[in-house]
Amino acid sequence: MNSPESPVSTLVWTFGLMSLFAVGGANSAIPEMHRIAVDVRHWMTDKQFADMFAIAQMSPGPNVMIVTLIGYTVAGVAGALAATLSMCVPTAVLAYYVSRFLSRSSHSRWPAILQAALVPLSIGLMGASGLILALTSDRSWTAGLVTATAAGLAFATRLNPLWLLLAGGCLGFAGVI
Amino acid sequence: MPPDSPPAARAAPDFPTSIPPGLIALFVAFAQMSLAGFGGVMVFARRAIVDRHRWMTADEFNETYALCHFLPGPNVVNLSVVFGSRFHGIPGGIAAFAGLLGPPMVIVTILAALYAHFGEIDALRRILAGVSCAAVGLLISTMLRMMMPLIKRRDVVGLVVLVGVFIAIGLLRLPLQTVLLMAIPLSIAITFVMRRRTSP
Numbered sequence: 001m002n003s004p005e006s007p008v009s010t011l012v013w014t015f016g017l018m019s020l021f022a023v024g025g026a027n028s029a030i031p032e033m034h035r036i037a038v039d040v041r042h043w044m045t046d047k048q049f050a051d052m053f054a055i056a057q058m059s060p061g062p063n064v065m066i067v068t069l070i071g072y073t074v075a076g077v078a079g080a081l082a083a084t085l086s087m088c089v090p091t092a093v094l095a096y097y098v099s100r101f102l103s104r105s106s107h108s109r110w111p112a113i114l115q116a117a118l119v120p121l122s123i124g125l126m127g128a129s130g131l132i133l134a135l136t137s138d139r140s141w142t143a144g145l146v147t148a149t150a151a152g153l154a155f156a157t158r159l160n161p162l163w164l165l166l167a168g169g170c171l172g173f174a175g176v177i
Numbered sequence: 178m179p180p181d182s183p184p185a186a187r188a189a190p191d192f193p194t195s196i197p198p199g200l201i202a203l204f205v206a207f208a209q210m211s212l213a214g215f216g217g218v219m220v221f222a223r224r225a226i227v228d229r230h231r232w233m234t235a236d237e238f239n240e241t242y243a244l245c246h247f248l249p250g251p252n253v254v255n256l257s258v259v260f261g262s263r264f265h266g267i268p269g270g271i272a273a274f275a276g277l278l279g280p281p282m283v284i285v286t287i288l289a290a291l292y293a294h295f296g297e298i299d300a301l302r303r304i305l306a307g308v309s310c311a312a313v314g315l316l317i318s319t320m321l322r323m324m325m326p327l328i329k330r331r332d333v334v335g336l337v338v339l340v341g342v343f344i345a346i347g348l349l350r351l352p353l354q355t356v357l358l359m360a361i362p363l364s365i366a367i368t369f370v371m372r373r374r375t376s377p
Binding site for chain 1: 211212213214215217218241243244245246247248249250251252253254255257258262263267270274277278280281282284285286288289290292296302303304305306307308309310311312313314315316317318319320321322323324332334335336338339340341342343346347348350352353354357360361364365367368369372
């Protein structure tokens with residue numbers, strides 16, 4: 001890539017724009033993050049991207065923290081800060097104004113329609129996230145089995161997700177995956 | 178759901194809510210729920226706001242949550258701003274936002290630095306590979322849970338939209354903006370037309 005701009009400003013506009021398109025939350029934007037970070041900008045490898053997803057899921061805080069990790073890889077602490085704020089501030093400002101607008105205007109049915117229209121979109125995006133992450137991190141049949149088991153257990157039980165992550169880490173350390 | 182109450186007014190309905198939090202209390206409360214929130218903060222946010230501090234009733238929380246869910250961007254980040262600004266305007270929104278993001282950002286930045294130094298160590302690579310396999314499973318289970326209501330309702334339109342987006346983004350790897358700029362208006366239009374037909 002021979003873009004003349006500084007890495008920090010690339011992060012700012014990349015994530016600033018993504019922020020407004022992340023319908024359903026940070027996990028919906030994972031395919032786009034992967035497309036940009038791995039395929040378009042070559043900031044990292046597939047394996048690094050999968051690692052960052054793992055670290056973000058293991059750390060406390062909202063799911064959006066994967067953006068902090070990507071930012072750090074690109075431009076150190078300044079990059080981490082720039083990426084996180086760019087991903088969070090535009091949508092936070094939008095949320096502020098929309099909530100004020102809704103609390104002033106008379107009760108309308110638009111929020112319900114918007115929600116009904118956007119929920120399937122966000123689920124489709126999450127499915128795409130799952131697929132892309134599975135393709136990057138499950139490179140053996142045992143790895144695929146671990147993913148499927150974790151999905152099944154988390155879906156069917158109320159087990160604390162942290163245990164599943166821990167179990168995955170142990171299996172990885174033991175060299176099963 | 179209670180209709181819109183003015184932002185500053187304290188809730189009158191079913192359950193008494195406590196005194197509104199100050200700026201420092203907002204920051205601390207959101208920092209606490211954020212640091213407790215492994216794998217998603219929203220559950221902890223509900224517990225802290227509704228059950229522990231009683232700053233909102235369950236209905237108010239659900240309404241705010243729904244708003245923050247249909248807005249783009251990280252849901253709980255939106256929630257922090259909407260919640261904080263409800264009590265103290267823009268400074269309140271900033272206090273909650275900073276509490277939610279500041280502490281985990283410090284932790285994750287440290288982890289990122291450690292990863293940059295030690296990411297090549299074989300044992301760590303294997304552990305992270307295992308964790309990411311499980312984490313992908315968790316994400317898939319969340320998606321399945323969200324999908325169940327659509328299947329139960331036999332919401333064919335919703336499922337078609339869902340599959341369309343999945344194919345465009347997951348299989349064809351099209352850019353997010355392109356897909357959503359087409360899918361969002363389309364989905365809203367279809368939903369609008371369907372609702373008019375079913376409920377006059």
